[in-house]
Amino acid sequence: MQLYYIPTTRAVRPRWVLEEMGLSYELITVDIETTRQRDYQKLHPHGKVPVLVDEGVVIYESSAICSYLSDRYIDQGLAPALDSSARAYYYQWLFYASVTLEPPVEQYLFQKIPNLPENILPEGKRKGTSEQETLQWFQQVCEPLNDLLANNDYLVQNQFTTADIVTGGVLHWAFKLDMLQKETPIYRYLINLIERPAFKRANDQQAKH
Ligand SMILES: N[C@@H](CCC(=O)N[C@@H](CS)C(=O)NCC(=O)O)C(=O)O
Structure with a gap:
């Protein structure tokens, strides 16, 4: 592989x-x-x-x-078993991370670093929202996550799944861009995720396989 x-x-x-x-x-x-x-x-x-x-x-x-x-x-x-009801929430959070949570983070990234190669829109066509508006958009999409994570360590039936990996990947970008508010459930969740040895290995550029 x-x-x-x-x-x-x-x-x-x-x-x-x-x-x-x-x-x-x-x-x-x-x-x-x-x-x-x-x-x-x-x-x-x-x-x-x-x-x-x-x-x-x-x-x-x-x-x-x-x-x-x-x-x-x-x-x-x-991943939860294919025939389990947990699967519904697993899909929900996987798609939420990619389709709902990531866009404001990506937009903020492009606002902070406008010349990244993946910023495919020509300059004149880039959205005219301010950084402040993008942050508000991000905080709004974080609300359901903060609600859930106030009483849970993980997204799907409180078990670590790939939905946490994809969400954690998006939130790690937000963290590095200083978009996360400290002392929120989402912040504590992310800190817990990035402490995982597998996350650290996934970022290790010297590792052998
Ligand atoms: N939706 C795609 C996005 C892929 C993407 O934009 N990858 C970026 C890195 S995060 C890339 O390869 N950028 C290099 C480039 O555009 O040349 C995914 O999730 O895989």
Whole structure:
């Protein structure tokens, strides 16, 4: 199994899944020049990371890779059983993280660092919202998470799952951008997640596999 990876990007999330499960994999660290090449774009049409290659399966989109791995190795316990009701909440939070929580974080990132390669909109077309408005948007989408995490350590039936990995990956970006309010449930949740040895290994650029 090979994971195409750039440090500090969304590629950390599937690597975190692999590390939690203790699977062996080859980490292929690429740079922006490589991802622009035609050969790489046979793996990912937009020249992005992550990409996972697993015995003939070539898959991109970080949340899809995380979900695929968690189901393929479901005995590792990172995804609820396929026929359980927990699955409903698992999907809810996985999609929430990617579709609802990530957009304001990504927008804030582009506001703070406007020339990132993944900021594909031409300058004139970038949204005219202020940083303050983006922060308010983010705080609003955090409300259901804060409500749940006030009484739970994890999102799905209080068990650690891949929904926490994807959500934690998004929140870690928010943390680094100083978007999280201290002393909130979400802040405590994130600190707890990033203390996990597998998260630390997923960010380790010296690690051997
Ligand atoms: N929705 C995609 C986004 C992929 C993406 O934008 N990856 C960024 C890193 S976080 C990337 O590869 N940027 C390099 C570039 O655009 O050249 C996912 O979750 O995998």
